[in-house]
Amino acid sequence: MVDFSKDPTARGFYAPDRFESTVYDCEVIGRVPSEMNGAFVRVGTEWLYPPRFADDSIFNADGFVGLFRFKSGVVDYRGRWVRTARWQNDNAAHRQLYGYYRNPFTDDPSIRRETIEKPYLRTLANTNVIAHAGKLFAMKEDGPPYELDPKTLATKGPMSFEGRYHSETFSAHPKVDPVSGEMICYGYEATGLASNDIFLYSVDRAGRVTRELRFKAPYVSMIHDIAITQRHFVFPVFAFTTSLERLRAGKIHWGWDARLPTYIGILPRDGAAGDLRWFKGPTRSIVHTFNARTEGSKVILESPVTETNPFPFFPADPGNGDSPDARHGTTIRRHVFDLDSKRDGYGEEILFERSVSGLGRIDDRYISLPYRYAYTGFADPNRPFDESRAGNLRGRVTNCYGRFDLRAGTAAAYFAGDTHTLNEPVFVPRRADSPEGDGYLIGVANNLAEMRSELVIADAQNLEAGDVARIILPFRLGPQVHGNWIPEDRLAFA
Amino acid sequence: MRKSNTERIHVGESAAPRARLTRRSFLGRAASLAGTTTVLAALPELSPFASGPARARAPIVGFHMDHPYFDPSGTAEPYYPPSGTRSGQALADVAQIHLIGQFGYC
Numbered sequence: 001m002v003d004f005s006k007d008p009t010a011r012g013f014y015a016p017d018r019f020e021s022t023v024y025d026c027e028v029i030g031r032v033p034s035e036m037n038g039a040f041v042r043v044g045t046e047w048l049y050p051p052r053f054a055d056d057s058i059f060n061a062d063g064f065v066g067l068f069r070f071k072s073g074v075v076d077y078r079g080r081w082v083r084t085a086r087w088q089n090d091n092a093a094h095r096q097l098y099g100y101y102r103n104p105f106t107d108d109p110s111i112r113r114e115t116i117e118k119p120y121l122r123t124l125a126n127t128n129v130i131a132h133a134g135k136l137f138a139m140k141e142d143g144p145p146y147e148l149d150p151k152t153l154a155t156k157g158p159m160s161f162e163g164r165y166h167s168e169t170f171s172a173h174p175k176v177d178p179v180s181g182e183m184i185c186y187g188y189e190a191t192g193l194a195s196n197d198i199f200l201y202s203v204d205r206a207g208r209v210t211r212e213l214r215f216k217a218p219y220v221s222m223i224h225d226i227a228i229t230q231r232h233f234v235f236p237v238f239a240f241t242t243s244l245e246r247l248r249a250g251k252i253h254w255g256w257d258a259r260l261p262t263y264i265g266i267l268p269r270d271g272a273a274g275d276l277r278w279f280k281g282p283t284r285s286i287v288h289t290f291n292a293r294t295e296g297s298k299v300i301l302e303s304p305v306t307e308t309n310p311f312p313f314f315p316a317d318p319g320n321g322d323s324p325d326a327r328h329g330t331t332i333r334r335h336v337f338d339l340d341s342k343r344d345g346y347g348e349e350i351l352f353e354r355s356v357s358g359l360g361r362i363d364d365r366y367i368s369l370p371y372r373y374a375y376t377g378f379a380d381p382n383r384p385f386d387e388s389r390a391g392n393l394r395g396r397v398t399n400c401y402g403r404f405d406l407r408a409g410t411a412a413a414y415f416a417g418d419t420h421t422l423n424e425p426v427f428v429p430r431r432a433d434s435p436e437g438d439g440y441l442i443g444v445a446n447n448l449a450e451m452r453s454e455l456v457i458a459d460a461q462n463l464e465a466g467d468v469a470r471i472i473l474p475f476r477l478g479p480q481v482h483g484n485w486i487p488e489d490r491l492a493f494a
Numbered sequence: 495m496r497k498s499n500t501e502r503i504h505v506g507e508s509a510a511p512r513a514r515l516t517r518r519s520f521l522g523r524a525a526s527l528a529g530t531t532t533v534l535a536a537l538p539e540l541s542p543f544a545s546g547p548a549r550a551r552a553p554i555v556g557f558h559m560d561h562p563y564f565d566p567s568g569t570a571e572p573y574y575p576p577s578g579t580r581s582g583q584a585l586a587d588v589a590q591i592h593l594i595g596q597f598g599y600c
Binding site: 479 | 573576
């Protein structure tokens with residue numbers, strides 16, 4: 001029997017959905033730009049069964065993919081579970097077998113021996129969904145990606161890249177180089193739980209693994225995202241850590257340790273593993289990156305950065321908590337690494353004082369290249385918010401998208417509404433050859449008062465004007481982690 | 495390691511069996527301020543609002559990255575969803591047969 005009634009977080013807008021759906025010809029307010037032909041694909045989390053532990057992370061819920069198919073101004077929506085091995089096991093048992101986020105030692109005894117030996121079997125493929133080499137796949141950084149049918153979203157199964165991908169894990173943030181067309185991907189904890197091995201791969205346009213590098217991190221850490229330039233790879237290692245001792249003690253995978261420094265690894269793209277150089281700096285959290293570039297001897301990285309623990313569900317052990325001097329909130333920062341310097345320090349600059357969401361994006365056509373605009377959401381407490389209809393969340397929800405001009409130092413904002421919270425934005429170029437920033441900013445807005453989700457589309461060059469279109473779903477969508485725009489020439493959509 | 499008897503999510507155990515709701519108490523609860531308050535009110539040992547001798551902080555529901563989360567430390571800023579049916583509160587506490595009997599859904 002499925003009973004979420006004892007979960008105090010599973011209420012109201014956040015009560016579980018647990019259904020698959022297809023909506024043809026979605027309702028639209030405004031007009032969907034006719035040049036948007038392709039799909040916005042998102043993945044997030046939905047509990048098939050209640051979690052075993054009250055303080056588990058939402059990141060431990062099953063993967064659920066949603067696809068908004070755009071064609072000539074008409075939008076269809078389809079939502080399906082990612083039927084991982086874990087999903088299938090739970091469904092067969094009609095209960096939650098899996099314990100804490102990425103801790104197989106807390107699993108049901110019926111599966112625990114296998115999941116400890118093969119922790120990648122626990123993956124939920126719930127973090128990102130991208131297309132490469134004509135395939136659509138969903139990923140989570142603790143296991144292999146799962147391929148999905150782009151027409152039906154049926155789960156095809158885990159991907160092995162013809163046996164040439166040897167890491168047990170696959171990051172949720174591969175980077176597709178717009179110049180070479182190759183996908184750069186990697187796995188950390190590559191040889192098993194709490195290992196500090198990192199395996200890095202190049203996968204060509206046709207989906208073939210062409211290169212593998214293996215190296216180690218200074219300490220086991222959440223290397224959730226990386227950056228690439230045309231000449232370098234950039235690996236942030238920061239203060240979340242784990243160990244087999246921690247996991248055997250039954251704790252959630254990550255613990256924050258504010259005593260740990262930040263390491264940033266810089267590796268030439270044409271180099272060997274031994275060419276990796278680690279720079280060292282103060283405690284930071286760099287969960288996601290915007291972009292990086294190489295200018296002469298300098299590698300420049302821009303990211304949303306936090307000085308404190310960004311995830312309260314991955315708390316610090318006693319004595320490892322944040323410094324009282326640490327600045328709270330996430331800000332857009334620039335880090336500069338001088339490869340000619342003999343010192344291992346680096347420069348840091350806060351580019352915008354406004355506190356922003358850690359889910360930031362750019363025009364993906366500019367990955368690894370000099371660029372101008374960064375996009376991310378933020379909570380603006382000065383905008384209207386109807387607490388009677390949406391709860392005591394004024395100033396606590398992402399209610400705006402921002403376009404941050406890194407060259408001019410200015411920002412523009414889109415406001416979603418007085419009962420809305422926004423998921424991660426995605427930039428969609430108006431045309432394949434449009435200049436940077438000429439296009440649309442899209443993302444899911446949850447309407448807490450009307451108990452429904454809406455896909456908003458705004459002109460990225462005129463955010464203050466509001467929507468150009470808002471696609472209305474008659475139900476709530478579950479939490480989203482990441483999403484992407486995939487043009488229709490990239491995949492065989494329906 | 496936590497005990498393995500965690501088939502269901504644990505927010506603590508109520509010592510008293512839950513009383514059957516009357517229509518008056520149901521309507522009163524539906525008009526209450528917050529879902530969290532309602533949930534915790536059903537678990538008196540864990541209510542942060544209980545009177546009596548000073549006690550350790552009770553777990554609360556916080557809000558982070560646009561989603562509620564369970565905070566065992568009780569130190570986060572609480573999340574209170576809007577009151578009424580859209581909050582999902584109260585209905586979870588009422589047996590379906592009682593609800594139907596009161597409001598004649600069938």
